[in-house]
Structure formats: structure tokens, C-alpha cells
Amino acid sequence: MPRPESLDLSADDIVSAAVAILHESGLDAVSMRSVSARLGVSPIPLYSRIGNKEALLDAVADRLLAELAPTAGADEAWTAYALRWAHELRSKLRTAPSRLILEGRRGAYVEASRPLIDGLRSGGLSPDRAVQACRLLMWAVVGFVAVEQGHERPATPARAPRSTLLGADPAGVTQDEVDALFDLHIRILVDGLEAGVGA
Amino acid sequence: MPRPESLDLSADDIVSAAVAILHESGLDAVSMRSVSARLGVSPIPLYSRIGNKEALLDAVADRLLAELAPTAGADEAWTAYALRWAHELRSKLRTAPSRLILEGRRGAYVEASRPLIDGLRSGGLSPDRAVQACRLLMWAVVGFVAVEQGHERPATPARAPRSTLLGADPAGVTQDEVDALFDLHIRILVDGLEAGVGA
DNA sequence: ACCTGAACACCGTTCAAGT
DNA sequence: ACCTGAACACCGTTCAAGT
Numbered sequence: 001m002p003r004p005e006s007l008d009l010s011a012d013d014i015v016s017a018a019v020a021i022l023h024e025s026g027l028d029a030v031s032m033r034s035v036s037a038r039l040g041v042s043p044i045p046l047y048s049r050i051g052n053k054e055a056l057l058d059a060v061a062d063r064l065l066a067e068l069a070p071t072a073g074a075d076e077a078w079t080a081y082a083l084r085w086a087h088e089l090r091s092k093l094r095t096a097p098s099r100l101i102l103e104g105r106r107g108a109y110v111e112a113s114r115p116l117i118d119g120l121r122s123g124g125l126s127p128d129r130a131v132q133a134c135r136l137l138m139w140a141v142v143g144f145v146a147v148e149q150g151h152e153r154p155a156t157p158a159r160a161p162r163s164t165l166l167g168a169d170p171a172g173v174t175q176d177e178v179d180a181l182f183d184l185h186i187r188i189l190v191d192g193l194e195a196g197v198g199a
Numbered sequence: 200m201p202r203p204e205s206l207d208l209s210a211d212d213i214v215s216a217a218v219a220i221l222h223e224s225g226l227d228a229v230s231m232r233s234v235s236a237r238l239g240v241s242p243i244p245l246y247s248r249i250g251n252k253e254a255l256l257d258a259v260a261d262r263l264l265a266e267l268a269p270t271a272g273a274d275e276a277w278t279a280y281a282l283r284w285a286h287e288l289r290s291k292l293r294t295a296p297s298r299l300i301l302e303g304r305r306g307a308y309v310e311a312s313r314p315l316i317d318g319l320r321s322g323g324l325s326p327d328r329a330v331q332a333c334r335l336l337m338w339a340v341v342g343f344v345a346v347e348q349g350h351e352r353p354a355t356p357a358r359a360p361r362s363t364l365l366g367a368d369p370a371g372v373t374q375d376e377v378d379a380l381f382d383l384h385i386r387i388l389v390d391g392l393e394a395g396v397g398a
Numbered sequence: 399a400c401c402t403g404a405a406c407a408c409c410g411t412t413c414a415a416g417t
Numbered sequence: 418a419c420c421t422g423a424a425c426a427c428c429g430t431t432c433a434a435g436t
Contacts, residue, residue: 007420032410042421043411053410098301102349106371135372136384143342150301150345172305173334185335188391189384197390198383206401231429241402242430252429 007041011049014039015059022060027097032056061100065108068092071115078123079190082137085116086186089141098149101142109138133193140189144182151178206240210248213238214258221259226296231255260299264307267291270314277322278389281336284315285385288340297348300341312337332392339388343381350377 017038021030032053036043050056070088072081089112093101113134120130151172173181192198216237220229231252235242249255269287271280288311292300312333319329350371372380391397 031408033408044420047411048419098345099298102297102345104349106350132380132383135380136387139343139346139380140339140384143344143346144338145342146297146301146345146349147338147342150303181331181334181338184331184397185339185388188335188396189387191396192387192391197387230427232427243401246430247400 007045009039009041009045009049011059014046014050014056015063018056018060019063022097027099030057030060057100058104061096061103061105062108064096064100065092065105065112068108068112069115072119072122076119078120078125079194081119081123082116082133082190082193083186085119086137086141086190087183089138090145090182093142093145094149098146102146109142113138129199132198136189136193137186140185144185148178148182206244208238208240208244208248210258213245213249213255214262217255217259218262221296226298229256229259256299257303260295260302260304261307263295263299264291264304264311267307267311268314271318271321275318277319277324278393280318280322281315281332281389281392282385284318285336285340285389286382288337289344289381292341292344293348297345301345308337308341328398331397335388335392336385339384343384347377347381 014035018030018035021034021038032043032046035056036046039045046056050059068089069085069092072078076084116134116137117130120133121127125133213234217229217234220233220237231242231245234255235245238244245255249258267288268284268291271277275283315333315336316329319332320326324332
């Protein structure tokens with residue numbers, strides 16, 4: 001039987017294959033060739049359906065960062081909701097490599113901002129103040145996760161001459177300390193916003 | 200005349216060539232081949248003197264991130280010094296690409312932490328509290344700069360189907376707003392630390 | 399011992415050719 | 418129209434060969 005005249009291959013299928021390779025072998029293993037090979041086609045269909053590698057990674061990031069943020073409870077104080085929003089956002093972001101969460105993820109972040117801005121306004125903050133508070137928390141969470149993920153890489157294994165800087169850096173930081181640091185960071189920001197700093 | 204039996208080429212020369220290419224053409228243009236070509240040698244000497252590409256980028260980052268932080272003035276309040284430390288750290292970090300500031304830069308950051316920890320202890324904070332405050336500020340500044348730099352990339356120029364998410368994301372954020380956001384972020388953190396949140 | 403040319407196994411991307 | 422094989426111009430890394 002002759003094969004169909006056009007491939008039954010959607011952009012979503014391509015993104016799914018890329019995500020599968022990402023989870024199995026890491027971001028460095030995601031290439032136009034590896035994704036097309038997993039789909040059993042040549043690289044050309046990826047270029048016609050997705051564009052190029054940058055667009056593929058954008059689409060992968062959008063997939064991973066869908067439904068980032070929780071919505072506010074009916075009778076939840078805005079401060080409690082802001083804390084919950086930040087912690088949930090962090091745990092979702094941690095599932096994606098830091099290179100994907102940093103570069104041009106505006107669409108996903110605008111979407112994640114909306115429920116927080118709504119919650120802050122319902123809590124009594126002015127529109128301008130709600131946008132300011134949301135930006136502050138968003139940048140804090142995304143930045144924290146980026147540092148946290150860059151931190152996970154152990155010291156260089158190559159035979160480079162590293163300056164050891166005397167007894168400093170005693171094995172870095174434990175996961176518990178990182179969690180406590182995040183909690184403290186967000187709590188100070190929410191407390192400060194509640195106290196009206198910068199208003 | 201016969202050429203010398205061994206190249207007069209130090210690891211520092213290699214890092215300098217890589218930094219020059221980085222500044223002229225960006226991080227993507229820094230390759231083992233481009234650096235060796237600029238030096239007029241084959242790639243082999245880079246491997247024998249530096250190790251591999253990861254070690255080269257580590258060395259480039261260490262060069263760019265030297266002397267990150269200012270020291271405290273004699274009669275400077277610890278809160279004023281902390282604000283100054285954060286702003287100066289940010290402006291130094293912004294000279295390096297975000298991929299270089301995030302991955303495994305512990306040596307440079309430990310060094311930048313030392314004057315702040317000293318300043319905080321001189322200001323009356325306990326040793327544990329000074330370390331906690333320093334970590335908090337360091338993670339906040341590095342994370343902020345990472346987000347700030349990822350933010351600079353405009354939307355994907357490829358012909359990908361982007362979901363535009365109705366009127367959201369009105370041209371992003373201006374540089375003045377980013378500067379104000381950083382200042383607010385750090386001020387809230389220092390205020391919170393002064394008030395004893397989490398102590 | 400330490401270099402170079404050449405090679406290996408990859409990339410992203412595009413072209414001419416097929417159906 | 419839309420695919421494939423092959424190619425182009427790159428990578429990081431290593432090998433055999435030269436001096």
C-alpha cells in the first residue's frame with residue numbers, strides 16, 4: 001500500500017517528542033535531528049511546522065509552563081494567597097530547566113500573573129500597587145528558581161586550575177536551607193508589601 | 200629561523216582571547232575553534248592548558264566576576280552598606296551573560312559575600328544572622344539579574360504560532376521600571392532584615 | 399614533549415531531487 | 418505540495434603523525 005501523501009504530524013506531536021527527550025536525556029539531547037529521528041521523519045517537517053530550534057524550545061517552554069499559578073480561595077487573605085501563589089509557582093518552575101524559564105517566557109508569566117493581580121485587588125490593593133506587587137513577587141520567584149537550578153551543578157570536573165579560596169564554601173547549602181531561604185525571602189516581601197513599603 | 204619548540208601561551212592568554220570574542224561577538228561565538236584561531240594555534244593547546252570548553256567558560260566567568268563587591272565604609276550603617284553592596288553587585292553582574300552568572304559561580308560569590316558578612320557583623324548582627332542575610336541578598340541580586348537579562352530578548356522572531364493572550368503584556372517593562380523594581384526589592388529585604396523577620 | 403592536520407561524531411539549516 | 422537524501426558550514430574532542 002502506498003504511504004499517505006502527507007504526514008499525519010502536528011506541531012503538538014513535535015513538541016511532545018521534544019518534551020519526552022528532555023525528560024529522558026536532558027535539554028542538551030534535544031536537537032532538531034533527535035526529535036525528528038524519534039518521530040521517524042527527516043528534519044524538514046520540523047522546519048515547516050515549527051520554524052526553527054528557537055521556536056521549538058519556546059513551544060516546549062510554553063508546554064511545561066502551562067497553568068503555573070493557583071487561583072485565590074473565596075475567603076483567603078491576599079497575603080496568604082500571595083505566599084501560596086509563590087510557593088506553587090516555584091514548585092512548577094522547578095520542573096523546567098533554567099535556560100527555558102529565563103528566556104522570553106512572557107506569555108506564560110503574564111498568564112500566571114493574572115490570578116495574583118486579581119487576588120491582590122480583591123484584597124484591597126490599588127490597581128497600580130497590585131501590578132507592582134505582582135511584578136515584584138514574579139521576578140523574585142523566577143530569579144530564585146534560576147539561581148537554585150544553576151546551583152545544582154557541582155564544581156567543574158575538568159583539570160582546570162581552580163582557586164579554592166581557603167576554607168570558604170563548605171559544601172554549599174543543603175536543600176532544607178534552600179527551602180527555608182525561599183520561604184524567608186517571600187515572607188519578607190509580602191510583609192513589606194503589606195506594610196506599604198514603596199507605596 | 201626555526202620556531203620555538205614550545206608555544207609561549209598561558210591559560211590567561213586563552214581566557215583573554217575568549218573574553219575578547221565574547222565582547223565582540225557574543226557568547227555563542229566563543230568556541231574552542233574560534234578561540235584557538237584567534238590565537239593562531241590548533242585547538243589542542245586549549246585542551247592541554249584549560250581542559251575543555253566547560254572549564255574555559257568557568258575561567259571566563261571567574262575573570263568577569265572578579266572583585267564583584269565593594270567594602271564597607273568606616274562609619275557606614277550596615278543597612279546603607281547592604282543597599283550599596285546590592286546595587287554595585289547588580290551593575291557588575293550585568294556585564295556578564297546570564298548563562299555565565301548562574302552556573303556554578305560559587306568561588307566568585309563566596310568572595311563577594313565576605314565583605315558583606317563582615318559588614319553585617321560589624322553592624323551588630325549575630326554570625327548566623329549575618330550569613331542568612333548575606334545569602335538572602337546574594338540570591339536576590341543574582342536572580343534578579345538573571346531574570347533581567349533573559350527579559351531583554353524580544354519575542355521569538357520565528358513563524359511559530361504564538362498565543363497572544365489578548366491585550367496582555369503591553370510592550371513589557373521599561374528600563375526605569377526595572378531599576379525601580381530592583382531598588383524596591385532590595386529595600387524591602389533590608390527593611391525586613393532590620394525588623395528581624397525570620398530571626 | 400608538544401605541536402599540527404585530519405578525522406569522528408555530532409549540530410542547525412537548506413538545497414536539489416523525487417513522488 | 419511536501420517529503421527525503423545529501424550537502425554546507427559549523428561544533429567539541431581526539432588520534433596518528435610529525436618535529
